[in-house]
Amino acid sequence: MTTLTDAWSWLTTAAHWSGENGIGQRLVEHLFLTVVCLALSCLVALPVALVLGHLGKGGGLAVNLANAGRAVPTFAVLVLLLLSPLGPYGEWPTIIALVLFAVPPLLTNAYVGMRGVDADVVRAARGMGMTGGQTLARVELPLALPMVLTGVRIAAVQLVATATVAALAGGGGLGRIITAGFNLASTPQVVAGALLVAALALLVEGVFEGVQRLAPAGARGSGA
Amino acid sequence: MTAPPDDCLARNEWICGAYVSTRDEILTDAVVQHLQLTGVSVALALLLALPLAVLARRWRWAAGPVLGITTVLYTIPALAMFSLLLPVYGLSAALVVAGLVLYSLTLLVRNILAGLRAVPEETRQAARGLGYGPVRLLLAVELPLALPAVMAGLRIATVSAVSLVTIGAIVGHGGLGNLIYAGMNTYFKAQVLTASVLCVVIAVVADLLLLGAQRLLTPWTRVQAA
Numbered sequence: 001m002t003t004l005t006d007a008w009s010w011l012t013t014a015a016h017w018s019g020e021n022g023i024g025q026r027l028v029e030h031l032f033l034t035v036v037c038l039a040l041s042c043l044v045a046l047p048v049a050l051v052l053g054h055l056g057k058g059g060g061l062a063v064n065l066a067n068a069g070r071a072v073p074t075f076a077v078l079v080l081l082l083l084s085p086l087g088p089y090g091e092w093p094t095i096i097a098l099v100l101f102a103v104p105p106l107l108t109n110a111y112v113g114m115r116g117v118d119a120d121v122v123r124a125a126r127g128m129g130m131t132g133g134q135t136l137a138r139v140e141l142p143l144a145l146p147m148v149l150t151g152v153r154i155a156a157v158q159l160v161a162t163a164t165v166a167a168l169a170g171g172g173g174l175g176r177i178i179t180a181g182f183n184l185a186s187t188p189q190v191v192a193g194a195l196l197v198a199a200l201a202l203l204v205e206g207v208f209e210g211v212q213r214l215a216p217a218g219a220r221g222s223g224a
Numbered sequence: 225m226t227a228p229p230d231d232c233l234a235r236n237e238w239i240c241g242a243y244v245s246t247r248d249e250i251l252t253d254a255v256v257q258h259l260q261l262t263g264v265s266v267a268l269a270l271l272l273a274l275p276l277a278v279l280a281r282r283w284r285w286a287a288g289p290v291l292g293i294t295t296v297l298y299t300i301p302a303l304a305m306f307s308l309l310l311p312v313y314g315l316s317a318a319l320v321v322a323g324l325v326l327y328s329l330t331l332l333v334r335n336i337l338a339g340l341r342a343v344p345e346e347t348r349q350a351a352r353g354l355g356y357g358p359v360r361l362l363l364a365v366e367l368p369l370a371l372p373a374v375m376a377g378l379r380i381a382t383v384s385a386v387s388l389v390t391i392g393a394i395v396g397h398g399g400l401g402n403l404i405y406a407g408m409n410t411y412f413k414a415q416v417l418t419a420s421v422l423c424v425v426i427a428v429v430a431d432l433l434l435l436g437a438q439r440l441l442t443p444w445t446r447v448q449a450a
Binding site for chain 1: 291299302304306307308310311347353380383384386387391394395401405407408416418422423424428431
């Protein structure tokens with residue numbers, strides 16, 4: 001119990017929030033890393049998944065990639081990239097490792113969502129004279145949107161979680177508070193950092209849950 | 225720099241046979257620790273998940289809280305989970321195991337519950353008609369039929385656990401993660417690559433073994449497929 005109160009007093013000390021190693025700076029780094037990696041992963045994964053889903057090809061690839069992604073420790077990928085010729089280029093090893101990690105769930109969910117669209121609906125769209133691109137953009141994508149968004153949510157939460165690992169390899173982000181705590185043998189700081197990371201992960205999960213709940217309603221509203 | 229001998233260790237190459245042969249003891253120890261941490265964690269998680277899922281199946285009101293709590297636990301990042309448990313377990317292997325158990329719990333509870341719920345009502349009624357009590361119904365009918373879903377969850381949990389163990393390196397109990405961590409600090413390429421590859425190999429082999437076990441345990445699914 002004393003550890004918790006110590007952690008709380010660590011968190012509520014104003015000095016720990018400001019400065020180059022402060023919580024504020026680490027939070028910004030963490031969010032920046034998450035947002036950049038999420039955007040890059042979406043740019044890589046979604047077009048591929050949507051086109052493959054539209055064509056109905058490559059399902060095995062999507063599922064196998066997702067399984068393989070789970071087996072490869074992100075920490076190992078990160079360290080391998082750090083020691084590779086890419087190493088000296090600042091945040092790039094971290095970003096690449098995180099993107100590689102976030103692509104599989106995005107790919108699988110978007111693909112499964114696209115395949116889940118009722119074949120009769122797609123045929124009706126074709127019957128109305130829609131081209132392949134129109135069918136994809138106006139029929140399949142809106143119907144697949146909940147699954148696509150679930151993929152984005154999973155990827156976002158996992159990115160928040162995994163961005164902490166960057167700190168193990170000397171990168172920035174909230175994980176840095178934890179690793180610094182370990183190095184100082186300061187359990188209160190470790191626990192305080194962990195609480196911050198956990199709170200951020202839960203917050204992101206909650207925000208996406210809210211967005212998802214709004215999304216179908218919004219789609220219906222504009223369609224009516 | 226003096227010209228190093230014809231030795232991949234001296235040249236710090238990624239792929240190095242000399243590394244594997246000279247450090248085989250360290251590597252074996254790390255692999256054993258990795259396997260122990262993964263095995264103990266997943267086994268404990270399974271022991272905890274089974275009663276939780278059965279309870280959530282039996283009492284509808286329990287499903288919400290059980291799924292909610294395990295999902296929240298799953299959302300908490302691994303590094304944070306290990307750190308939050310630090311005051312309870314200290315810098316020990318138990319810390320890593322506890323963190324991994326909490327992690328695997330979500331995957332297992334969800335899959336077991338989905339499997340139990342997928343058992344057809346007629347099947348249960350038939351078993352009841354044959355005079356099966358609730359316990360026998362669960363053990364002899366429901367759990368075996370839920371086995372494919374349980375095994376699917378177990379495979380995902382095991383593969384994830386193998387990769388998450390590496391993060392245990394922060395408390396010095398990370399199996400192959402320790403070697404990756406140490407290799408990073410000393411810029412030892414062969415050690416990092418070898419340990420990383422071994423991690424993936426463990427995950428793939430574990431997945432295949434579980435797949436094999438699933439096939440042996442559920443012969444009826446193969447008959448249907450044929």
